[in-house]
Amino acid sequence: MAAESDSVVAISAAEARTVYERCGGDPSRIMIVSPGVDGELFHSRADPSWVPPTTNPRGFLLFAARLQPLKGPDLAIGALAEVPEELRPDLVIAGDVSVDFAPYFAELKALVRRHGLTDRVHFIGPLSRTGLADMMRGARMTLVPSHSETFGLIALESASCGTPVIASAAGGLREAVVHGETGQLMDSRQAGDWGTAITRLLAKPVVLERMGVVAQIHARRFNWAWAARRLEWCYQSLIEGRA
Numbered sequence: 001m002a003a004e005s006d007s008v009v010a011i012s013a014a015e016a017r018t019v020y021e022r023c024g025g026d027p028s029r030i031m032i033v034s035p036g037v038d039g040e041l042f043h044s045r046a047d048p049s050w051v052p053p054t055t056n057p058r059g060f061l062l063f064a065a066r067l068q069p070l071k072g073p074d075l076a077i078g079a080l081a082e083v084p085e086e087l088r089p090d091l092v093i094a095g096d097v098s099v100d101f102a103p104y105f106a107e108l109k110a111l112v113r114r115h116g117l118t119d120r121v122h123f124i125g126p127l128s129r130t131g132l133a134d135m136m137r138g139a140r141m142t143l144v145p146s147h148s149e150t151f152g153l154i155a156l157e158s159a160s161c162g163t164p165v166i167a168s169a170a171g172g173l174r175e176a177v178v179h180g181e182t183g184q185l186m187d188s189r190q191a192g193d194w195g196t197a198i199t200r201l202l203a204k205p206v207v208l209e210r211m212g213v214v215a216q217i218h219a220r221r222f223n224w225a226w227a228a229r230r231l232e233w234c235y236q237s238l239i240e241g242r243a
Helices: 014-019 071-080 104-114 127-138 152-159 191-202 205-219 225-242
Strands: 008-010 030-031 060-063 090-094 121-125 143-146 165-167 184-185
Touching: 008 014, 008 191, 014 030, 060 071, 060 127, 071 090, 071 191, 090 127, 104 121, 127 152, 143 152, 143 191, 152 165, 152 205, 165 191, 184 191, 191 205
Parallel strands: 008 030, 060 090, 060 143, 090 121, 143 165, 165 184
Antiparallel strands: none
């Protein structure tokens, strides 16, 4: 289909490369249209009625995704264990359990116990979009330790809320996160390296705050109106070409 289609729309340069290299797509027919962020929902303005999910005075880190190995929640838990106790926030894990990985949830709970983090890791289940936005606004950082992501919209939504992201340097996450400016990209999958990155940012609240501000500016580049205009142009070009 990639080779024979009149046009292929990819959501990131990483996906475009896959379409070209692995699927044989014609590069002249591949267009990148990045997803957008709903700035009306994902913003930095705090809701005074929102109640944090933890009473830890050091706040919390957020992991939000389906609970499956691909998303790397085990790495998020391991990284938290590497943060010194005097700086350690809680970790809130938001997401539903994938049916095809039902036993994985028990493995994560066991991992939490092995690290002695029972009181520091909170599994809160799936969230509504509004709930997710509230959670992102309240988090110190969002962790995206996925093994791969076509784009990683969760990273942009977090950025739009003014919350820096630490993410795997995988797939489209390299485009969603600006390394050193809106967060940090990690080549390593070692919990110690992630823990060190988290600790360094927690120890420098001024840097963390600056990243949050720049993240909001970065996220404004990605909006649904722009994506719609690009798609409309793509469709119109195909129609005119056939005419």
